[in-house]
Amino acid sequence: MKPVGLIARWKDRLPVTAKTPIVTLGEGNTPLVRADRVAQAVGLPPGGVHLKLEGLNPTGSFKDRGMTLAVSKAKEQGATGVLCASTGNTSASAAAYAARAGLRCVVFLPAGKVAAGKLSQAVMHGAEIVEVTGNFDQALAMAMEAAKKKGFALVNSSNPFRIEGQKTGAFEIVEQLGRAPDNHFMPVGNAGNITAYWKGYKEIGRAPRMFGWQAAGAAPLVLGHPVKNPQTVATAIRIGNPVSWKTAIDARDESGGEIGKVTDAEILAAYRFLAHEEGVFCEPASAAPVAGLFKLAKAGRVPKGVAVCVLTGHGLKDPGTTERFRPKIRRVKAGGAVRL
Ligand code: F0G
Numbered sequence: 001m002k003p004v005g006l007i008a009r010w011k012d013r014l015p016v017t018a019k020t021p022i023v024t025l026g027e028g029n030t031p032l033v034r035a036d037r038v039a040q041a042v043g044l045p046p047g048g049v050h051l052k053l054e055g056l057n058p059t060g061s062f063k064d065r066g067m068t069l070a071v072s073k074a075k076e077q078g079a080t081g082v083l084c085a086s087t088g089n090t091s092a093s094a095a096a097y098a099a100r101a102g103l104r105c106v107v108f109l110p111a112g113k114v115a116a117g118k119l120s121q122a123v124m125h126g127a128e129i130v131e132v133t134g135n136f137d138q139a140l141a142m143a144m145e146a147a148k149k150k151g152f153a154l155v156n157s158s159n160p161f162r163i164e165g166q167k168t169g170a171f172e173i174v175e176q177l178g179r180a181p182d183n184h185f186m187p188v189g190n191a192g193n194i195t196a197y198w199k200g201y202k203e204i205g206r207a208p209r210m211f212g213w214q215a216a217g218a219a220p221l222v223l224g225h226p227v228k229n230p231q232t233v234a235t236a237i238r239i240g241n242p243v244s245w246k247t248a249i250d251a252r253d254e255s256g257g258e259i260g261k262v263t264d265a266e267i268l269a270a271y272r273f274l275a276h277e278e279g280v281f282c283e284p285a286s287a288a289p290v291a292g293l294f295k296l297a298k299a300g301r302v303p304k305g306v307a308v309c310v311l312t313g314h315g316l317k318d319p320g321t322t323e324r325f326r327p328k329i330r331r332v333k334a335g336g337a338v339r340l
Contacts, residue, residue, distance in 0.1 A: 006168045007068055013171070013203065014069060014164055023072045023101045025058035027065055028168055032176040032308070037277040038290060042297035049293070049307050050181070051274075052173060055282055055314030059121060062193060062312045063093035065169060066155075066162030071097040073161045074153035080104060082155045083147050085132075085139035087189065087236045088118030089313055094155050095125035106146070108132050108139040113235050115283070115318035135230060136190075137241045157192025158243045166193055170200025173308055180206035182305025185289035187312055188212035188221060188259060189237035191248035197310070198251035209303060210257035212248060213292040215285075219261035221248055233264040233321060236285035236313060262291040270294055272325060274311070281315030 005024030007016055016022070031053045039048040054062035071094070074082055081104030084094050091107035091114075098105035107122055111131040122129055132139040140156060147154035157163060174180050180201065188194050194212045201207060214222055215232030220240055227240035242248065252259050262270075267284050270291035274280045289309040296302045315322070332338055 005068060006065060006165065007072065010168050010171060013168075015161070016069070016072065020072055020076045022068075023075060023097050024068050025064065025096065025100065027057045027068050028172065030054050030056045030172070032173060033280070035278050035280070035309070038273070038293065041273070042293050042302050044302060044307070047306070049309065050177065051278070051280060052169065052308055052310045053280065054169070054310055054312050055286065055317075059089075059093045059096045060117070060314035060317055061089040061093060062166065062169065062310070063089045064097075066157065066165040066192070066196070067093040067097045069165035070153070070155040070159050070161040071101050071103070074155065075101050075103065077153070079153040080151040081106060081153075083143055083152045084108070084155045085136060085143035086114070087136050087238055088114040088317070089236060090156065091127060092118045092121035092125070095122045095127035098127070099125045104128065106130065106152070108143045108146075110134060110136050110139050110238075113238060115235055116320055117317040136239050140243070156243070157190055157195075163192060163196045163199060166196035167200030167203065169310065170197045170206070171204060174201075174204060174206055177306070177308070181208045181308040183211060183303045183307040184208040184257075184310075185211045185213065185293060185307055186310040187234070187237050187285045187288040188214050188248060189218075189239040189242065189285070191221065191242035191244035193310075193312070194251050195244045195247040198247075198255065207255055208308075210251045210255040211289070211292060212252065212257070212259040213288040214259065214261045215267060215288065216261045216263045221245065221259045222261045232267070234267050234283075234285035234288060235318070236283060237288065260292055260295065262288055262295055266291040266295060268324070271321070275315065280311065282311040283313040283315055283317045284321050286311040286313050
């Protein structure tokens with residue numbers, strides 16, 4: 001039988017030993033699917049755009065790649081609990097893996113800014129939830145302070161094991177595509193994931209151009225300074241002062257890529273396009289890289305070659321945003337006539 005979970009699959013490339021108690025939910029090995037309608041819309045040939053469906057991980061986001069390793073290592077090192085700040089997905093993933101490991105999980109969330117699906121995951125996995133009346137950056141400062149308490153491991157992406165786990169996404173893309181993409185597109189929030197992918201590509205001697213996309217109202221890396229009051233419909237990336245700032249800029253510069261910004265309107269248009277035209281339902285933040293590709297197409301600047309867009313989280317995470325697209329729904333009596 002094939003190994004289950006990404007630690008088993010990639011253990012030679014990860015900091016684990018035979019003694020590491022592996023906490024897994026069978027994460028990784030997510031589909032890479034062609035997006036020929038997107039390719040056509042941006043003037044690339046069929047097969048020119050692929051989507052990496054990270055929303056198909058066990059808790060519905062890419063965070064599981066980092067969390068399997070971070071929680072396994074926390075357990076190995078004798079922690080009794082894990083702790084994080086989160087715009088939602090990290091807390092959902094931490095809560096699930098902690099539940100499986102038998103560890104406490106405390107999550108600091110920006111009050112009122114976490115999508116409904118993500119919050120319900122933290123609730124059901126038994127996380128101890130602290131709502132912070134402030135933004136993610138402020139919640140993270142509190143989590144970092146709280147993590148000084150003995151027995152707790154911080155499982156935000158400042159934890160190097162998170163980055164190690166997430167770099168496996170790059171290994172999979174190269175394996176699935178049969179080669180490295182020429183251009184790699186992804187959303188950027190706290191900037192851990194772009195750091196992780198770039199590390200992963202470099203470790204296997206590949207170097208796609210890295211294109212990171214921030215929301216226009218939360219675009220510190222584009223502006224070159226922190227944003228005090230970040231705002232965007234893509235709540236997952238509503239972050240004003242990314243922890244992995246420097247390594248994200250390094251990924252951009254070493255790869256000859258770009259970090260750009262897309263407006264909420266552009267994000268929502270791409271979000272709808274993916275669902276309507278490709279049958280792929282991702283959360284708003286995950287549509288940012290596709291919005292970026294559309295934006296480059298408008299400017300006549302689509303880079304040549306094969307592009308992979310990482311769709312980081314599932315659409316079901318954020319049912320609230322779908323309300324904006326609700327069509328007129330007909331209601332009829334059971335057995336009544338319905339004209340088509
Ligand atoms: N996409 C989604 C769906 C996310 O949840 C996040 C981050 C990102 C992209 C950005 O990744 O931070 O590594 O640059 N979510 C974090 C959280 C902040 O708390 O769930 P990044």
